[in-house]
Amino acid sequence: MPNKASPVFAVVGHPNKGKSSIVSTLSHNDNIQISSRSGTTENADHYTVNTQQGSYDLVDTPGFQRPVKVLAWLEQHCSSANERALAVAMFVKDPECQQLFKDEVALLEPIVAGAAILYVVDGSRPYGVEYEAEMEILRWTGQPSMALINPIENSDYIEEWNNALAQYFKSVRVFNPMKAEFEKHIELLQTFTHLNPAWAQTLSEIIQDLQDKRLQQQAFSVSILSQLIDDLCQYEICQKVLTQAQAKTVQPILDRQYKEWMKQREQSAVKKLLDNYAHFQTQVSLEQFDLPPDLFDCDQWFAWGLNKKQLVVAATAAGAVSGAALDAAVAGSSFMLGSIGGGLIGAGSAWFGADKIVDIKIKGLPIGGYQACVGPIKNRNFPYVVIGRFIHLYRQISQLNHANRQNLNISTSDFQDKVESLEKSAQKELNRACERLIKQKPVDNLEAILTPLFSTK
Ligand SMILES: Nc1nc2c(ncn2[C@@H]2O[C@H](COP(=O)(O)OP(=O)(O)O)[C@@H](O)[C@H]2O)c(=O)[nH]1
Ligand SMILES: [Mg+2]
Structure with missing residues (x-):
């Protein structure tokens, strides 16, 4: 009652x-x-x-x-x-x-x-x-x-x-x-x-509570993403074996397990995000949510919801590439990933080089035997892809009314605008953070750096 x-x-x-x-x-x-x-x-x-x-x-x-x-x-x-x-x-x-x-x-x-x-x-x-x-x-x-x-x-x-x-x-x-x-x-x-004047006081308090809760939900969303990027960037899977041949055999299996883990990890973050906003019935379609079939193919990342321009803009937010060069790169080449890496910025500092995305190594162990490893991910775009996908979902989920029972998709993203609208210093910070993440170095203030991306304005 x-x-x-x-x-x-x-x-x-x-x-x-x-x-x-x-x-x-x-x-x-x-x-x-x-x-x-x-x-x-x-x-x-x-x-x-x-x-x-x-x-x-x-x-x-x-x-x-x-x-x-x-x-x-x-x-x-x-x-x-x-x-x-x-x-x-x-x-x-x-x-x-x-x-x-x-x-x-x-x-x-x-x-x-x-x-x-x-x-x-x-x-x-x-x-x-x-x-x-x-x-x-x-x-x-x-x-x-x-x-x-x-x-x-x-x-x-x-x-x-x-x-x-x-x-x-x-x-x-x-x-x-x-x-x-x-x-x-x-x-x-x-x-x-x-x-009813008798209810005015109670309702005003409730309104204040709801506004506070909304801010808490936003802060929690930031922390979900922060942990997600950290986990995805750190993840590595290894298996000890006796011979080099066995290591080679085990490699594709590890590769599959690695991708599966990455996928599951992202899905669990999305589930947390949905729970955070009390959306218990909303489905995020699995097909649309799959990792690219080949994680090692940069081109496939567009299937993740970021288009080429968005990737370039995101990764060059600190101003590594001029606007004109950017347009040329996006307009001129269907193979932009390779061409930007090789041509525009120079092979040495390739942002989008089709070089190793994930570390794959087979090491001889001192006690004998070998170890095959997959991960961690090496490509500098990767944190941006994770951020872009998550922010896109965050915007839909945080705005989704509970009467609206449509399922969500992540086929498009307006991440680009968001990064561009950040202050230059914030862009630089984000860039620096992504650089460190990809080198598996800790970023102490990751949540503070990500927070501007979650603003509703
Ligand atoms: N497009 C749209 N459909 C609505 C809206 N409000 C209700 N509906 C639809 O109208 C139907 C009846 O809604 P419901 O809330 O069950 O109405 P009730 O019978 O008055 O409780 C459902 O099919 C809803 O999806 C609305 O604002 N926009
Ligand atoms: Mg009804």
């Missing part, structure tokens, strides 16, 4: 207008059933949003089914305005009504018990008089209320709805549960504070 002092909001309306979607997004719960079939929500379900200092409840309700008949019942049982709220209370307790008007009883019960009303309509469908009976019923309850226009497909009828809703509700807002950004969730909660 909800705490007496904690605010309760009943989300009500016609079937299929996005009530469950709004509850899902505002409660950060991706386990709430959303369906194009109407009548999916059969009972009033309470979802408690717990924060550091407080909590509030959202009640997902079944849609109105027979509002005209319900209003007729209410009118029959009440002759003056001061008894209207009482008539609604009688209605939900009436055994016959409970049978005849199951949905209306379920949706009105929490309101009779003290919940504020969030009335949801679809701004992409025209307004119609058939909504008036349900709005009238809600008015009869006498509870604080607000209308939310959900532009499900478009915003075509928002104005029409605004005019109609203003007749019944003091506060009318547009809110899209699929797309609304975090700031919009907060804005909406802020307007809730006006619904």
Whole structure:
């Protein structure tokens, strides 16, 4: 049962207008059933949003089914305005009504018990008089209320709805549960504070908590990436064998195991990122998430979600290559990796040289026998690829509303813009850090260096 002092909001309306979607997004719960079939929500379900200092409840309700008949019942049982709220209370307790008007009883019960009303309509469908009976019923309850226009497909009828809703509700807002950004969730909660002055204090604390939590989630995302790069850059797999021939045989097996480990490690980081934002149902497609079949082929890295220009820009952020040289390299050559390494920067300091990407060695051991090893990764692009993929996913996951149940892909990346928008000194720091990582040297302040990449601006 909800705490007496904690605010309760009943989300009500016609079937299929996005009530469950709004509850899902505002409660950060991706386990709430959303369906194009109407009548999916059969009972009033309470979802408690717990924060550091407080909590509030959202009640997902079944849609109105027979509002005209319900209003007729209410009118029959009440002759003056001061008894209207009482008539609604009688209605939900009436055994016959409970049978005849199951949905209306379920949706009105929490309101009779003290919940504020969030009335949801679809701004992409025209307004119609058939909504008036349900709005009238809600008015009869006498509870604080607000209308939310959900532009499900478009915003075509928002104005029409605004005019109609203003007749019944003091506060009318547009809110899209699929797309609304975090700031919009907060804005909406802020307007809730006006619904019932008794809840204003609690809601303000909750808003502060949610904003703090958002920053913590960002900081945790940075640390997930920081550990991921560190692990991926360090990883090495070795096997002791007796003869050099055995070492050669074991090499491709190690190679496979190495790649598998790298893949798994990245996937576990993504899982952590999803958990961090309470997305427990979202899938990141495995195919799209595969490492390139041949990790030793630089060209394949583009499949990781960074295009050529992005790779060049990322790796030359400190200004190793001029803009003109960059354009020439990107435009002029499909074999840019090789040509930049050999031609533009000089073979000696090849950024993109098709030289060894991963160390592969077979060593004679002093106690006899041999050791075959794969790793660690040597290519200077590698940390950028890892960062680019992760940031791309971070942006999608941190912005993903819980009503939005689409799966994620990592086929494109806007990493390039992000690196370019960093201050020059930050770029240099990032560059230096990547250089050290690839040499398996520690970077003490890696999280601080990565943090600017996670800013939402
Ligand atoms: N594109 C889009 N679809 C939405 C939006 N809100 C709800 N829907 C879809 O509308 C249908 C009904 O949503 P639901 O939240 O279950 O509505 P309810 O019956 O009022 O609880 C589902 O198929 C949703 O995916 C929205 O803002 N945008
Ligand atoms: Mg529903």
